[in-house]
Amino acid sequence: DLIARLGEVDVLINNVGLFGLGAFEEIDDAQWQHYFDVNVMxxxxxxxxxxxxxxxRGWGRIVFIGSESGVSVPADMIHYGVTKAAMIxxxxxxxxxxxxxxxxxxTVLGGPTYSDGVAAAxxxxxxAQGAPMDAVKDAVIGQ
Known part of the structure; x- marks a missing residue:
């Protein structure tokens, strides 16, 4: 059992998460469940x-790494935003x-961070929009 091997844990950072673009009507139940399992469960x-x-032990810290998408759900990532709202x-x-x-x-509510995953998105x-990458990056990241 992993918990037994870890011993006493005083700080937990819940930082695992999936994200991706997708039209609401194209995200099937299996994808919804996968996002929910990883991002919430x-x-x-x-x-x-x-x-x-x-x-x-009378002391501890639990920190969830959330997203502003959990407060303002993006139209092209509803499945992601809903799981982040559930985490909040x-x-x-x-x-x-x-x-x-x-x-x-x-919960820490961060905005977009230019990671490999965000770069791919x-x-x-x-x-999809036939737009220059720099223009889309500026719009998404705000730099």
Whole structure:
């Protein structure tokens, strides 16, 4: 069991996540489930496994790496935005659950970061729109 091998964990950073472009009507149930399993259930499972130990020891930190897409869902990534909204709701619920303890739960809502995945998405958008990559990058990243 991974949790037993890890020993006492005082800080959990829930940072795993998938994203990608796709028209709402083209994302099938299997893709929705995959996004939900990775973007939401990974945080549920890890937090559920580690929170009891944090509460027993009287200290801990759980941080979810969210996205502004969970607050303002993009039209071309509804499947992604919905899972990020669910993650924000999970973190809010856990923060209320741990309110009177020394365990804190927070979400960091970052904007687009120019990673390999974002670069691929920008290239996909540029090709679909017949637009220059730099113009799409500026629109998405705001640089």
């Amino acid at each position: 990974s945080g549920v499972r890890l937090s559920r496994a580690l929170l009891p130990g944090m509460l027993e 709701a999970l973190a809010n619920g856990l923060a209320k659950r741990t309110r009177s303890t020394a365990v804190t739960v927070n 920008i290239e996909q958008i540029a090709q």
